[in-house]
Amino acid sequence: MSVSKKIVLLGHFGVGKSSLLRRFVENTFSENYTVTIGVHIMKKEIMAEGNNITLIIWDVEGTDDFTKYRPSYLLGASSFIYVFDASRAVTYSDLKYNLGHLKEKYSNVPVHVIGNKVDLVDQDQLIKDLEQQEIEHSYLSSAKTGENVERLFQNVAAQLLKNA
Amino acid sequence: MLSAIRKEFLENRHQLLVVSEDYKVLSSDNTIFNINDGSDITDFHPFFFTVTTLFDEEEASRHFFCVQIDHLGRTRYVDIRTKKDVLEKKIYLFLEDMTEHYKNVHQIKQVRNESIIQFNIVQELNNQLEVQRGFKNKFLANVSHEIRTPLNSIQGFINVLKMSNISKEQLDLVNIIEDSSETLVTILDDLLDISKIEAGRLEIKNRRFDFKSFINVLSKTYALRAEEKRLEFTCELGENIPRFLVGDRLRINQVLINLLENALRYTHKGSIRMNISTDSRNLRRLPITFEIIDTGIGIAPENMDKIFESFTQLEKRGLFGGSGLGLSIVKQLTDLMDSDLEVKSIEGEGSSFMFTITLGVSHDQRSKTQEQVAPLVSLPAEKTKGKKRILYGEDIEVNQLLMTKFFAEHGGYSLDIAKNGEWVIEYLERYPYDLLLLDLTMPVMDGFDAATAIRNHSNKKIQKIPIIALSARTTEEEKMEAKEVGINAYLTKPINQALMFETIERLLNRYKKKN
Numbered sequence: 001m002s003v004s005k006k007i008v009l010l011g012h013f014g015v016g017k018s019s020l021l022r023r024f025v026e027n028t029f030s031e032n033y034t035v036t037i038g039v040h041i042m043k044k045e046i047m048a049e050g051n052n053i054t055l056i057i058w059d060v061e062g063t064d065d066f067t068k069y070r071p072s073y074l075l076g077a078s079s080f081i082y083v084f085d086a087s088r089a090v091t092y093s094d095l096k097y098n099l100g101h102l103k104e105k106y107s108n109v110p111v112h113v114i115g116n117k118v119d120l121v122d123q124d125q126l127i128k129d130l131e132q133q134e135i136e137h138s139y140l141s142s143a144k145t146g147e148n149v150e151r152l153f154q155n156v157a158a159q160l161l162k163n164a
Numbered sequence: 165m166l167s168a169i170r171k172e173f174l175e176n177r178h179q180l181l182v183v184s185e186d187y188k189v190l191s192s193d194n195t196i197f198n199i200n201d202g203s204d205i206t207d208f209h210p211f212f213f214t215v216t217t218l219f220d221e222e223e224a225s226r227h228f229f230c231v232q233i234d235h236l237g238r239t240r241y242v243d244i245r246t247k248k249d250v251l252e253k254k255i256y257l258f259l260e261d262m263t264e265h266y267k268n269v270h271q272i273k274q275v276r277n278e279s280i281i282q283f284n285i286v287q288e289l290n291n292q293l294e295v296q297r298g299f300k301n302k303f304l305a306n307v308s309h310e311i312r313t314p315l316n317s318i319q320g321f322i323n324v325l326k327m328s329n330i331s332k333e334q335l336d337l338v339n340i341i342e343d344s345s346e347t348l349v350t351i352l353d354d355l356l357d358i359s360k361i362e363a364g365r366l367e368i369k370n371r372r373f374d375f376k377s378f379i380n381v382l383s384k385t386y387a388l389r390a391e392e393k394r395l396e397f398t399c400e401l402g403e404n405i406p407r408f409l410v411g412d413r414l415r416i417n418q419v420l421i422n423l424l425e426n427a428l429r430y431t432h433k434g435s436i437r438m439n440i441s442t443d444s445r446n447l448r449r450l451p452i453t454f455e456i457i458d459t460g461i462g463i464a465p466e467n468m469d470k471i472f473e474s475f476t477q478l479e480k481r482g483l484f485g486g487s488g489l490g491l492s493i494v495k496q497l498t499d500l501m502d503s504d505l506e507v508k509s510i511e512g513e514g515s516s517f518m519f520t521i522t523l524g525v526s527h528d529q530r531s532k533t534q535e536q537v538a539p540l541v542s543l544p545a546e547k548t549k550g551k552k553r554i555l556y557g558e559d560i561e562v563n564q565l566l567m568t569k570f571f572a573e574h575g576g577y578s579l580d581i582a583k584n585g586e587w588v589i590e591y592l593e594r595y596p597y598d599l600l601l602l603d604l605t606m607p608v609m610d611g612f613d614a615a616t617a618i619r620n621h622s623n624k625k626i627q628k629i630p631i632i633a634l635s636a637r638t639t640e641e642e643k644m645e646a647k648e649v650g651i652n653a654y655l656t657k658p659i660n661q662a663l664m665f666e667t668i669e670r671l672l673n674r675y676k677k678k679n
Contacts, residue, residue, distance in 0.1 A: 004206075004213055013273075014281045033281070035274045037266055038241060040232020042209040056213045062277075072228050076217040088284045152210075156450075 002052040005160045006076050011083035012091040013062030016116040019143035021059045024153050029144055039073055047070050048157035055157060066098040078160050080111045087120040094133055112138040112156055119145050167653050182255040183215055189339040197235055204564025209233050215255050221632045224248050228265050241266035247564055301359040305639050308352050312636035316346050316658035320566035326679050354489040358640055361496045365640060368500055373413040374525045379440060386424050396435035410524030419497050422490040423517050427458035434459030449522050454487055463509040551578045552598040552672060557588040559606045589617055604635040612649050621652035630671035634659060
């Protein structure tokens, strides 16, 4: 069985959404920050739970206000990956509010919360900070080192197949 | 003609694609991308997987802005509009190449986002710095408390020792110990002041004070100190400066003492001069210039910038003692009082430190000394009625012993000691006391909890007992917290014996008047 699923990467600008995508699809990383405007889409076919699945990943331009996302970008998504920058608290300070918006508008789409750039922070301290702010996260990742990137997309795919 | 121009403008920027329900390209005018008829549109670019969902949608048309499509090594930004024809089972895709427009937008957003991210990073670093600074200040406050407690005992027992029958030689040795412990207290105070200034918690408190008398006392003290070192000391106080001024006497005193101590430390022959003057004749606010001039070892030009840093003692200067905090405090305090500290120095010849502080002129230039001095109240010796009974809550034995000595020497009160807050409550419920001395840091139940329990006690007499906190903690927060839980007075360890008995007497009198 081969299926295609649309995944949308969301979050503030500069949190590393494009870097995560490039690390996952092309296994490359660049220290240079290049702004994504509009949407950049890549695909990757992987095996999950013994099945082929084609992930169509939409890397959407970052914003701190999720109400401003164009509905056409989020249309038909099977999963959202909400990325924040673990080294900049401002990128997760409004996480609960944005999650609330997604839940309200796209109640059937699962959201995975990812703290990226963990290579730049003390992970124990970060986990304490997140716990203090009652922020639940699925993974802490680093597009730079590749930490948890493959695992993240594999698990998202596995969950999509389970829900299919 | 117009239609030809129109065609020329639009032709290369727009592309129309028709796709069947099984995603095959039925037709394409290939003006932007070359897409073969009959090919699967989803193979061309992953964006076109979108068409797989369009047939199931209620909406007949969609608009996707700024889709980045990398093709044949070139990146284009296209706006894509879709229209569904349900009857024909076709989807029309209208692509508009907006690359030039979006490239400009990209440049603007790149600069904007980069600057915001940099700003965020600086903010994060500042926050981390604040946390570290807070940690340092807390550490200093805690260390200060830990050191003050044993220091309290040392100073207390030095007093006891001095009053016992010791020889002249022993007294000299005890005096040396006393000097050293006083130096230690000064260093602790300096450390705390630095941490308070850095935390922005040190406020300048302007009050009316007798400026002339303050300078007289200071100059007399330093004249004696200078004489001990065979130095000449002179103080010139401008005659046009009024006697009563409004300013922060405590902090001006701290600045002058640090500068004078510095001058004394580094001057080995010659003189120290303190000049205080004003050129202004303003009747309300006077800029007063203070200048301390010495003939000491001076400062090399390359070291002039370093002398105001905390813990800086220039190599040669370091030989003569001091914590290295004095000038840093002077600089920070003069800054707080909106003054610039100017230093002039010639190595081997001497230094001069000068600053100008604007002080208010008090409306009332009459002395209030007589009104202010409270009549000396003799300690109660009403043997017929018995002594006033004081309870002391303290867990540290050496402090208990010291307090016992103080009270034994005074003789005017009887003292009981409870080893923690719970015992304090227990004793208060069992015996009648006139006043409670309370250490704030105790095991089982600390002083704050004990005071809260007392102020909420069902017995009115216990509820109203005067409480004096005795604590090694010196922060304003602690004092405020003590006030909030109903503590009437706050004395800092090392305990000044005379001040403590004065406070006890004052509170007992107030309590007596109220009842």
